[in-house]
Amino acid sequence: MPAPARPERCRFAPTTSGPAHPGTLLAALLCWLDARSRGAELILRLEDIDPERCTPAHADAICAALEWLGIDWDERVVQSTRAAAHTGALRRLAADGRLYACTCTRAEIRRARLPAVDGGWRYPGTCRARGIGADELDDCDAALRLRLPDGEIEARDESGLDLERDPLRALGDPLLRRRDGTVSYALAVVVDDAIDGITRIVRGRDLAHTTAGQIALQRLLDLPTPAYRHHLLLLEPRGGKLAKLHGSVAWEQLREVYGPAELCGWLASAAGLQRAPDPIRPAGLLSGFGWDQVRRTDARVRWSDGRLELG
Ligand SMILES: [Zn+2]
Incomplete structure (x- = not known):
């Protein structure tokens, strides 16, 4: 009998230099939906190699935010141990x-x-x-x-x-x-992608320009090249990347206003996965998930009167 095919392996790899913000959570949700809808394994890799900016407290807070939202993973690895x-x-x-x-x-x-x-x-x-x-x-x-x-x-x-x-x-x-x-x-x-046996990389479009350089390095090290898919970003109203540096709202603040299903519903509608921001858990989005439903253009987000708003 042929050996069973090894499952695909995907990873979500946040940098632990700050709290999770809506962009982090959207990236995590899309990564999770992609992996789980394909029966792939999902690795959470905490990227903490910048000793000046990354802290264990941020890493813990990011994990807490993901669990709160309803996102699970099969393995958790810490980059600095490599x-x-x-x-x-x-x-x-x-x-x-x-x-x-x-x-x-x-x-x-x-x-x-x-x-x-x-x-x-x-x-x-x-x-x-x-x-x-x-x-x-x-x-x-x-x-x-x-x-x-x-x-x-x-x-x-x-x-x-x-x-x-x-x-x-x-x-x-x-x-x-x-x-x-x-x-x-x-x-x-x-x-790390090679050590973790990653076969699929799903990540924001802000990293798309690094792909060719990463492939060049994989070839020099005789490492396999995973499949890549880049997704939309949440942007500030003026078009800049929604980042913690620009006053984006952190998860600690979001959860004072949103429940996990409410925030997941909002993120799903921002990504085009549902028309209205109705509350839903990540698992509820799984059965109908396909990348053809995911909005291809970036979405602009405002924090207005203590709520997230599109446009
Ligand atoms: Zn030089």
Whole structure:
């Protein structure tokens, strides 16, 4: 008898640098609906590798918010416990001649005036000749960058979203280890997805431009490439990303006004999954869920008189 097919594995991977806000909860809901409607396993990965911004208290609060909303997961992993694997990947890249030491300041990168697709400045490649071997990694106190291969990456998104295909031209060589020795998101996410056996990545469109770079890194490390799907974002009325930095309302505040079914119903209507914001639990949305029902354009959200409002 053939071995039973292994289930797909999806992940929801919030950064634990602040409380959950409506955008976090919508992303979690869509990720959960995608995974559960396909019979996939769902991994909750708490991305906490930025020691200055991430705290265990935020991680606990995000988990509490997800449970409150009615979202469950099969495994919970904490990114900062993966340091050995992250270092192993750096060693491999260094041994393959792919890492170099970079001492450029932000001001120096800005002065090169190469616009990046994320609205910042692209790294101009100044330090590319300063290759670092695997045996030099421990003693190197400069930041480390990846020398990306030239050329386009065939990056596909299930929703048909047009992805940037040339990571070098889009963002420049990514930083993989900072001067303080912490690894970057760009490296950790690729290594962790492989360790967790992730086969599907569902995430907000704000990360779509990183896909080609992640695929390039997966190839350099001989890691499999998952399927990608990017979904709508909740935006501020003026179009900026709804983020905690811009005064977006946190879950602690939301739950004073909304019950879990009410908030889930509101999120479902914002995503196009139901016409009116009628109260419903995530499990109630499962049977009819399909990505063809999910709104493709971003939704603008206001916090008005203590309620969330669209438009
Ligand atoms: Zn440099």
